[in-house]
Amino acid sequence: xxxxxxxxxxxxxxxxxxxxxxxxxxxxxxxxxxxxxxxxxxxxxxxxxxxxxxxxxxxxxxxxxxxxxxxxxxxxxxxxxxxxxxxxxxxxxxxxxxxxxxxxxxxxxxxxxxxxxxxxxxxxxxxxxxxxxxxxxxxxxxxxxxxxxxxxxxxxxxxxxxxxxxxxxxxxxxxxxxxxxxxxxxxxxxxxxxxxxxxxxxxxxxxxxxxxxxxxxxxxxxxxxxxxxxxxxxxxxxxxxxxxxxxxxxxxxxxxxxxxxxxxxxxxxxxxxxxxxxxxxxxxxxxxxxxxxxxxxxxxxxxxxxxxxxxxxxxxxxxxxxxxxxxxxxxxxxxxxxxxxxxxxxxxxxxxxxxxxxxxxxxxxxxxxxxxxxxxxxxxxxxxxxxxxxxxxxxxxxxxxxxxxxxxxxxxxxxxxxxxxxxxxxxxxxxxxxxxxxxxxxxxxxxxxxxxxxxxxxxxxxxxxxxxxxxxxxxxxxxxxxxxxxxxxxxxxxxxxxxxxxxxxxxxxxxxxxxxxxxxxxxxxxxxxxxxxxxxxxxxxxxxx
Numbered sequence: 001x002x003x004x005x006x007x008x009x010x011x012x013x014x015x016x017x018x019x020x021x022x023x024x025x026x027x028x029x030x031x032x033x034x035x036x037x038x039x040x041x042x043x044x045x046x047x048x049x050x051x052x053x054x055x056x057x058x059x060x061x062x063x064x065x066x067x068x069x070x071x072x073x074x075x076x077x078x079x080x081x082x083x084x085x086x087x088x089x090x091x092x093x094x095x096x097x098x099x100x101x102x103x104x105x106x107x108x109x110x111x112x113x114x115x116x117x118x119x120x121x122x123x124x125x126x127x128x129x130x131x132x133x134x135x136x137x138x139x140x141x142x143x144x145x146x147x148x149x150x151x152x153x154x155x156x157x158x159x160x161x162x163x164x165x166x167x168x169x170x171x172x173x174x175x176x177x178x179x180x181x182x183x184x185x186x187x188x189x190x191x192x193x194x195x196x197x198x199x200x201x202x203x204x205x206x207x208x209x210x211x212x213x214x215x216x217x218x219x220x221x222x223x224x225x226x227x228x229x230x231x232x233x234x235x236x237x238x239x240x241x242x243x244x245x246x247x248x249x250x251x252x253x254x255x256x257x258x259x260x261x262x263x264x265x266x267x268x269x270x271x272x273x274x275x276x277x278x279x280x281x282x283x284x285x286x287x288x289x290x291x292x293x294x295x296x297x298x299x300x301x302x303x304x305x306x307x308x309x310x311x312x313x314x315x316x317x318x319x320x321x322x323x324x325x326x327x328x329x330x331x332x333x334x335x336x337x338x339x340x341x342x343x344x345x346x347x348x349x350x351x352x353x354x355x356x357x358x359x360x361x362x363x364x365x366x367x368x369x370x371x372x373x374x375x376x377x378x379x380x381x382x383x384x385x386x387x388x389x390x391x392x393x394x395x396x397x398x399x400x401x402x403x404x405x406x407x408x409x410x411x412x413x414x415x416x417x418x419x420x421x422x423x424x425x426x427x428x429x430x431x432x433x434x435x436x437x438x439x440x441x442x443x444x445x446x447x448x449x450x451x452x453x454x455x456x457x458x459x460x461x462x463x464x465x466x467x468x469x470x471x472x473x474x475x476x477x478x479x480x481x482x483x484x485x486x487x488x489x490x491x492x493x494x495x496x497x498x499x500x501x502x503x504x505x506x507x508x509x510x511x512x513x514x515x516x517x518x519x520x521x522x523x524x525x526x527x528x529x530x531x532x533x534x535x536x537x538x539x540x541x542x543x544x545x
Contacts, residue, residue: 018150021049022157029161033168035061038161039069046135046154047071050147053115053138056081057158059123059131060091061166063173067131070110083111090120090132097122097129099152101143109134117143121155125163133158197295200280201231205247208290250277250291260298260515272302331371338367392516394429394539397437397471401460404441408449408458416455424463428538432516437471440509444473444532447506451477451530464538471534479526488522509534 025045032038039057047055056070056078070078087109090097101119102108108118115136123131133155137143191198192212200209207230210223221234231247232240250257257277262270273295280290405419430437441460448458456476463470480488488506513520513534524530 015146018146021045022150022153025154026157029157032161033165035059035064035067035162035165035169036069038158038165039067042133042154042158043069043071044075046133046151047073048075050135050137050150051142052135054078054081054110054112054136056110056134057123057131058082058087058109058134059125059162061125061130061162063170064166067162078112081110081112083109087132091129097132099148101148103140108136110136112136114138116140119143119148119151121148121151123155123159123162125159196297198292199226199231200290200292201247202290203251205230205232205244207231207234214295246277247291250279251288254279254281254288261295270299271297272299274298335367335371392431392433395432395434395437396427396429397462397469397536398423398427400434400438401441401462401471404438404445405460408442408445417449417452418457420457420459422459422461427462428464428469430469430516430536431539432536436512436516440512440534441471441473443506443509444534448473448475448477448530448532451475451479456529465535467538469536469538471536472531473533474529474531476529479528480522480524480530481526485522485524 025042028041028045029038032041039059043055043057046052052073054070054072056068058066058068060066068082070081072078086107090109099119099121101117103117109120109132110118115138117137117140119135119137121133121135122129123133133151135147135151188211191209194211194213196211197214198209198211199207199214202208206228207226208228210221210226212223214221214223226234232243235243246257246259249255256279259275261273261275263273276294276296278292278294279288280292281287282289401423402421405421408419445458445460452458452475459472459474461470461472461474463472510520513536516536518534518536521533521535522530523533
């Protein structure tokens with residue numbers, strides 16, 4: 001209200017243009033859906049209408065906080081315009097605040113001091129003073145009671161608009177919160193429904209996601225117990241340094257890392273897992289912010305592969321046995337002939353003089369050497385056919401190739417097939433299962449022998465290329481037609497006659513090489529032979545990576 005004795009212009013009722021201003025202001029606020037825009041529109045329109053020095057609106061709204069806006073006579077936005085301590089003191093609930101004006105600059109709510117009079121009209125929301133519309137006039141003569149009424153009326157219009165826009169924003173925020181919550185729950189449901197165990201860690205190795213399947217099993221831990229904790233504290237059975245190296249490698253390289261893992265459950269059953277670590281990038285910066293770890297139970301697939309491998313090994317044993325039987329018949333015939341001759345001569349009373357004794361020694365020596373020869377042949381066959389547990393360790397592929405060549409000597413089926421070993425000295429080791437690598441070599445070599453029914457040359461070659469170790473098996477046989485090349489690694493695909501091939505050899509070989517992070521390639525030309533090359537990463541200590 002106006003202080004008594006204050007000189008002002010003559011008071012009159014609102015004029016037509018004042019009513020028009022209020023009407024247009026009301027219409028302009030209809031489409032303002034945010035309190036900040038309402039405040040900006042009000043102070044701009046009112047400052048221009050009143051030709052005031054400065055006009056500001058400050059209001060505290062539930063859920064939105066402090067909303068403010070201020071402009072000067074030229075329509076320029078003003079920052080840091082409020083005397084906050086003075087405003088907090090004024091807005092206290094008692095005594096109830098009403099409109100007032102003052103010329104005491106110490107009482108001004110605005111920090112500007114280049115005007116003489118400040119008019120403050122409180123904004124009431126839900127019967128509480130939540131803010132004010134503040135107008136600064138350059139001189140006392142610029143202020144009239146009509147302008148005071150206009151300001152107060154503007155406050156009433158503004159209050160309604162602020163309430164509406166605040167409710168609208170709150171409703172939108174609530175809807176967005178609900179949508180976000182529903183989206184988050186939906187994503188969590190998707191993750192929980194996946195038939196894999198999954199967790200996500202951030203750059204500090206803290207867990208930010210943990211799905212339902214990761215809660216189950218021998219090392220299962222409830223989600224609420226792990227979120228926010230470091231992964232090393234939760235997976236404490238896994239060597240911390242190895243886990244750190246795996247995660248750090250993904251953060252550093254941005255490449256997906258995969259490895260196989262074997263566990264034993266509470267009932268003693270062996271489970272096989274394919275563990276994949278996938279980088280997660282920020283869409284704007286491209287920086288790797290998280291690593292997603294996915295554990296897939298591949299027990300059924302691994303057991304099926306093992307079953308196929310055993311079936312192929314048995315088939316290979318059968319083919320090898322045919323060669324072994326033929327090879328063993330020769331020394332057995334010699335043994336039988338020597339034994340029969342000794343038996344007959346003993347019946348005749350021989351071996352009494354020194355000459356006959358020498359014959360006996362010669363016969364016995366021949367029997368012993370031929371029997372030992374049979375033992376070597378059968379032991380080689382048993383070593384290959386015996387089921388051994390998978391055991392990866394650093395191995396020398398030259399030793400594996402030599403052992404395979406010795407075993408294949410009995411399966412050449414023709415004196416016209418010659419075996420050549422071209423092995424590089426001081427070859428790097430590879431981390432592999434020796435039995436499986438030998439099985440792959442023999443599978444390739446057996447196919448090569450089958451491709452040379454009229455004879456030829458079977459060459460084993462080993463060499464190193466950069467950080468990889470290569471095993472090449474080359475023949476001079478009939479070759480592979482170009483149309484068949486894309487299909488040769490498919491299970492049960494074979495070009496052999498019915499009953500002479502299972503179609504599993506190359507498929508098993510491909511599986512073994514792939515499981516060892518290797519590559520299997522083939523070059524072939526019909527009529528000139530084929531060359532299969534297995535490429536394996538050279539062995540490295542994990543700590544050296």
